[in-house]
Amino acid sequence: MPGLGASFGRGAATNYQQDMANSDCILFMGSNMAEAQPVGFRWPMEGKLKGATLIHVDPRFTRMSAVCDLYVGIRSGSDIAFLGGLVNYVLTNDRWFHEYVLAYTNASTIIDEGFRDTEDLAGMFSGFDQQHDSYDSKKGHWGYEESRPGNAEQDGSKHTPEVESAKDPHVPQGYSRMGSSEPYTSPYEDIINAPRDPTLQHPRCVMQILRRHFARYTPEAVSQVCGCKPEEFIRVAELLCTNSGRERTTCIAYALGWTQHTTGVQIIRTAGILQLLLGNMGRPGGGIMALRGHSTIQGATDIATLYDSLPGYLPQPAVHDPEHEDLSWYIEYGRMPTGYWANFSKFIVSLLKAWYGDAATPDNDFGFSWVPRVDGDYSQLAYFDRMSKGGVKGYFLAGQNPGGGGPNAGLHRAGLRNLEWLVVLDWFETESAVFWKNDPNAPPPSEIGTEVFFIPAAAAQEKEGSLTQTQRLIQWHKKAIDPSGDCRSDAWFFYNLGKRLKQLYAGSTDPRDQGLLNLTWDYDFDEQPRLPDGTLSRIEGEPDLEKVLMEINGHRLNEIDPRTGEPHLVSGYSELKDDGTTACGCWVYSGVFPEPGRNRADERKLSDNPIQPEWGFAWPNNVRVLYNRASADPEGRPWSERKKLVWWDSEKRSWVGLDKPDFELTKPPDYQPPLGATGMDAIAGTHPFITKADGLGWLYSPGIKDGPLPTHYEPVESPFGNLLYPKHSTNPTVRLFPGPLNHIAHMPTAEYPVVATTFRLTEHYLSGPMSRFNSWLNELQPEMFAELSFELAAERGIVHGGWMTIHTPRGQIEARAMVTRRLRPFVVEGRVVHQIGLPFHWAFAGEVVGGNANDLTALVADPNVSMHESKAFTCQVQAGRLEGQALHPTAPTAHWPTLDPIPDTPASAQPEGRIGHGK
């Protein structure tokens, strides 16, 4: 999540869900936590019981709105306008937390003279490269002013870091290559020595740029763009302001209502700016809760299922990339001279040692050349775009259902139809497994050449492993039972696939096979594992995932642990070295397995400490609130008694507190880096954002591809032009995938006048495989429906409970009409616009089937993370049904009763639903 990384340093939720009970106010925006994370939502509710004010800003009045104190409806895709308005409100009304902002953010930093803001260029930043539809941030002078003597006043002494080309690696470099062949250029010059103006008066200091940039986001403008009233906006603003400061904190929670936009990263950036200005970062009950989805989606980004990053957010080296040719270049390019990322070389070398073991030596660059290079964009959208055009031969699909849940699912299915072979590992025969026979929009099976191999997968309870959830908490789960029949865990599948491949290539001397051959691949159980009931597991060949976790944690290779006879486990990433004496599979997770037999992810100890530090293990280093140094004032005292978390204990000469300090423990608050300091030594005792090169929270962040400051642009499909910057309707760096299967209604058209968004229901899960094969859930939400307002229904003659059709340039579906006052028309730019809401849980496979909202959505992508825009697109709606689309369930309703009779019990006493009962 570069939106957070660019502002604070790490791309993850900053606080933990239980901490929301400590908030005085929570702004939910682009999140529907009560429906999507109902279990975690317990904590906001607890906060509310204690008196917190909950606010929901959303196009739809949801089950969460119902329990919030205030709901404000805004049109989909107008979030930057709303948040920008809040930033402007805080600045113009002088409601920002002066001490905090001055000490902990880059508000005083002076920006390069050549930089031009959207205010100067009518909606664009300087440095736009027309040819590639992207910014060249270097040419645009987005960087900090170069340190010249006699510039503005500077805070602290002057340092001279060794390398000029510092770059923020938290914007993983690989992302930069998405879509454009050009490597991303770095705007940074000398970050740590950039001139600053603590009076914040310099016209080019961040604060002044910020003020000018957001000046046009007045309550009236917000109202015009978002469709809410100015008073309504002001009420939210006032609540945030009065609930921030020394004594009080406000938390902002978001999810897909922010991310699934072509401006998603910038929406999150705006929230980051707001929270920095209000002084809510690093503090209890504050922060930004990125509410993530899939059980281990955070883990998936940490341990790099993203094609362009290696475990621990190290960039994936690329083909044709001179800077990544050899290890020294890679390190030079990827590290930062100051801040925590100065340790970059230790992370990558330890990773290579973990992967290639003894074969990785200083002489062969630790096997760096064996690491596969990315040669293109392998993000889902771009990849399936290629597949749909016939550019891909075979595909492994493990635990994903793009044929049902991918944006523009029709295009995804067209891609699958173009494959020669497809391997689907899943619990159920999903749309992506039966697309060749059950897709009502596809040619007959005889015309589809894809050979589909369906591999039955084991369920979570049938395998061990870990999940890293939304608050970076790694939690281990043990295996409860063996999977039935031929079902196997994904780990089993890939472990054994790896073994076979190694066998296949054994003895090869081809250099390109050496990576595979040298890969350490020895996770066999020492003895056949046992199930909780003591019996031996039936499954052969399952890997021991605790061994994998130990590899992830890391070892000191030059030291044998007498207890195990194996290399010593490291206790945390501070032990890592870049000389090849340590191995570590993912540096951020280091410490999760600090000693033999102590799997901290498996710990479930409750204590008096409300933070519950012994319940699982949070990365990094079991810190639960990131940047928690900021919970104390510059002198190291808690901002207030009510909101204390960590503080400087001058007697112990150490940071102490409830949470593990996210700071060097013994660095005193008054520490000033000496001249020329590097690494962590260059971070002052008052700079809490230690993974930023200057240790500061970045109000202005040049590390993002669509601009150093957020700007409101309309979604790619919108019924409106950009009211704030009429010349630039949509994000100029947006990525499109033109093609016959992916038509876009670019300009506001009369053909598609209605705004649509997609959302989740508590009762179903994603594209549905995990819920639409379950009768208990299906009875709760049995059919695809669309939510629409009374006004729109009346206009189109749509009857509640009747049928309606929804059309976009990609496809059309039918749905039952849920006419409700929970949706209301918006008055935007003086004209009425209607919005509908579509749950995206139905498609053509399962026990219940129905129209698939993703047959309507488009393949368009945000420039930073290739996120699609399923939260805002345009459509047309009509009363009635589609013709010739009768769908039939592909699975029979669950067999009932599911249980055998209770033994030793007379027939007359058998509970209902047991076989053999009654008549």
Place this chain on the structure above:
Amino acid sequence: MASREHELSALPQTSDPPRGRLSQLLARLISPYLHGEPRGPVPEVLGRLIYPFVRGEAPKPQQATGFYTDTTVCIGCKACEVACKQWNQLPSDGFNWSGNSYDNTNELSATTWRHVKFIEQFSEQTSNVLAPMGTVSDESPLNRWLMMSDHCKHCLAAPCHQACPTGAIIQNEFENVYIQADICNGCSSCIAACPFGVITRSEMGGHSHKCTLCYDRQRDGLEPACAKACPTQSIHFGPVEELREQASKRVDQLHERGVPQAYLYGDVPSETYSAMHSFYLLVDRPSVYGLPDAPFNPWLHMMGDYVRSVAGGLVAIAVLLVVVFLLKP
């Protein structure tokens, strides 16, 4: 307790089948059947005949338990509904989209023992600011989406219990109203009697079912499945006395925070109904939630109805007698 409460609960209840020796004797007689051993038609028939008359020892009374459901924190997630189905292995009731907000299971039944209700209360005005619980802005009109997780009220003097002719319905040691499905013969008296429409008869075995208040779990020291699953603690389970205290505090708190409509439903007896061991915190009239505004225990009419019924017969007999005596030769 109000005097009415005494009257309501003083009603003679089950005269249980014999315990002790006779029961032991009967049990011995059909012991193979009781152990589920199929032994041909004769023992089967005999077993089924005698089975209902066999009784074990009554468990020791425990602290009365129940539910306090705070509807103001319910998020309508239906976790309780699914947890109940899962724990009790109840089948789904079919896939019917109702169009009544997000409620597609519609009602309690023999196969749905928990049911989450959704009530959309939105005015026609088009402002997009709504204060769902009325706390932040008193100026905004009432725009609410009420949710309520409904189930058996476990009435202290339960009409269903009073009506059951087989003694299948008992008040168990936790003072919860419990249907012994192995005794019920599907006469439906309880269905007719329940003022809340909780019970129906299952088509599967022809027996009546409803929330057991997770009797099986309680006996094993666990809290009911629905309460366990509720993420927002809308469903509080515990000793009834404690729940009442907790609930009234919450009502006071809501009154302070600008929700003057909050009140408790069923925590104390009324003129016409006993207290309920599961009671609710509501913010609108009961009927809005599909609850009777003033539940009435039908038993209150029973004496009078018997008197009228007997009188109707006696008068007729008297008339007949008079005519016979007058006209007989």
Place this chain on the structure above:
Amino acid sequence: MHANSSSQHASTKPPLPEQGGQIGYENTTVTKVPGWHGIIAWDALLNGMAMGLFLAAAVSELAAPAVFIGVAKVAYPVALVLLLVDLVLLVLDLGDPLRFHHMLRVFKPSSPMSLGTWCLTIFSLPLTAAAALSVLAKLGWDFERARLLAVVVGLLPGFGAAAYKGVLLSTNAQPGWKDARWLGGYLTNSALLMGCAELLVLSAVMRQTQAIAILRTAFIVLLILNMIPLGLLFANLRTIHAQLYTRGQQWRVGALIAVGALIPLGLILLNGGLLSISVAVIFLLADSWLVRSVYVKIPHTSPLEVRSGE
């Protein structure tokens, strides 16, 4: 398999377009219906006929043995047959008929169903005895004392078996029924009226002129008397009638019931022949069935505004 609840909710409403998703629960019936119609209307009739016939015969026989001993001896077996048919209906109406005997594991005065079952069960014994001894008497084995004893013993449970039914239907939470304070009064009263009528037919068949004369008078008085509890019951249910039926429907059914009562009254007043008595009694029984059927049906009927929404 979806095991839907058997007793379909009479008032589950289809979505109403004007309300959108804002349908709510305000106008729905809260209670569930027991599914007692059809069979139970017949049960109520047969129950009245059996118990009424026994009671009428017993009372008449005990009051004027000379006149009634002949018809009574025929009446008891007939009453037994009626009772048996009624019991079959009762068993069949159970969800699990094989468990009828579970009713007998407890005695619960609080439950009209329990009280009724016990009365019926106990009553069936003396009735069987009385019927058997009556038949035996025809065949020549006369145990007159024993037979009379059985009749006397049967009086109380027989009366109880007639009296519980109305209370069973009126002391519950069902719409309409719960307001029907006079349902029991009407049903018990009507049982004796029907019993008297049945006895009258039997007398006519057996050409017992004295009995016919007495019973004709009793019939007329009882029929008129029966209008009182019926009227009171009607008054109890005025509100629910208005919810369930249109004025026209109410008038039509009311007229039908009135005609059903007036025709036998007229016939019996005019003529004491077998034909007119039989026709009169058939009309009366039909009328009694109609009344029972209408009232038993009430909770199972959807309110008017709901039906119009369909």
